[in-house]
Amino acid sequence: MEPPELRRAVEAARATAAELGLETDDVTVIHNSDRVVLRLLPCDVLLRVAPPGHLADSEFEVEVARALATTDAPVAELDPRVPPKVHVRDTFAISLWTYYEPLGTDITPPAYATAFLRHHAALRHTDLNAPHFTDRVTAALRVVNDADQSPDLPPADRRFLADTLTALSAEISTGGAPDQLLHGEPHPGNLLNTTTGPLFVDLATCCRGPIEFDLAHAPEEVAEHYPGADQPLINRCRALNWAMFSAWRWREADQMPDRAHWRAEGLNKVRTALDRCRRD
Template sequence: MESSQLRRAVEAGRAAASKLGLQADDAIVIHNSDRVALRLLPCDVLARVAPSGHLADSRFEVEVARRLADVDAPVAELEPRVEPRVHVRDAFAISLWTYYEQVGSEVAPADYADVLMRHHAALRLIDLDAPHVTDRVAVALRVVNDRDQSPELPDSDRELLSDTLSGLSTAIGIGEVGDQLLHGEPHPGNLLNTRRGPLFVDLATCCRGPVEFDLAHGPEDVAKHYAGADQDLIHRCRALNWAMFSSWRWRRDDHMPDRGHWRVAGLNQVRTALDRCGMG
């Protein structure tokens, strides 16, 4: 978010928490992108604040978290002192979560695989209407194919992303028999190493697809510890993930920090991933 919108988002998060009886005299910005994560003090609550256009996504994330808490999934929990719902204030959608202090170093590959397997097992226990991976790919493909949405994307790179998204989406969508609910984006930035053990956050990306789609978001060594994973499918999913990532960076209204860097880096990662799965 730009500075003016960020100030409003911080105030909206503080005000929503205060109205619910949580003392929020101060707010520390933990993450700032299309939505903001705030640590509110002294109540020590994490507020996730998004523009109201993301209201449906915020409500979906809260519902996912609520259901996963019932099956003891390794995910961050909603703030227990308030009702588990999304609050709307000053054109922002606000959800309140338990704040977890990170401890130790990065999660080791074997532990990463273990927590992802446990998360997948928990996801199989809940009934949830979630989009398929290919539905998310279709959204990215519309961005790439619509010059109004991605006006600065060079023609050659537009062709690369369009071919990658359409081709790999078709290949991955063929085997839907083995699909299940997934986290959607379980990359290292969405896995906290806490005193409770590793916990996944950012649950709004929950979708259906092969477990290899999730594995393709993690460090490469993780897949070696995940029993039964299809390594070739992981490589294809990794290329697909980078193609979607790159598509978002070329959106006219994308606000990711260092967007210029990630536009170039993302396309390079797409090419590298395609070479690895023999599709370069």
């Protein structure tokens, strides 16, 4: 979030915590992107604050967390001191989570793959009504194809992203790989290394698709430790993921900091990933 929006988000978080009886003397910004993650002390709670228009996503994330709470899934838990729900204040959607102290060390590829295997196994036994990954591609295409939503996107790049999203989505979804429930965006920033082991966060992206769609978000070495992973399919999914990432950055309403950098870098990442697919 940009500074003015971030200040409003912090105040909304403080007010929500106070209303729930959680003492707050200090707020630390843990992560700032299109959403913001805050740690409040001394109550020691983690708040995920989503901007206006994301209430449904936040409610779905809480639903996923509640569904996985009774499984062996390696995921962060909601804060048990407050009701498991989303609070709305000043148009922000706010959910409260357990804070986990990070270990400060990198997660090894074998440990990353083991977390994936446990998470995917738990999701296979979870009855959740989640969108297909192609629904997310369709949403990205709406942004790319609508100049009112992405007015700064140059015409050549608009055609490039639209063609890439359309072609890769069709190729992956008709390639014969089985679908299952997935995390959706399990990149390294969404896997915490904690004293209780690696834990996935940011559960609002849960969707259906091949496991390679998840693996494409992780460092390349992780797939070597995931039995049966299809590397060429992972490469195609990686290109698709970068194309969607790039589409979001060109939204006029996008709140990611340093957006100009990521607009250019996103397009570069798409082209690099497509070159890898061609070599396959």
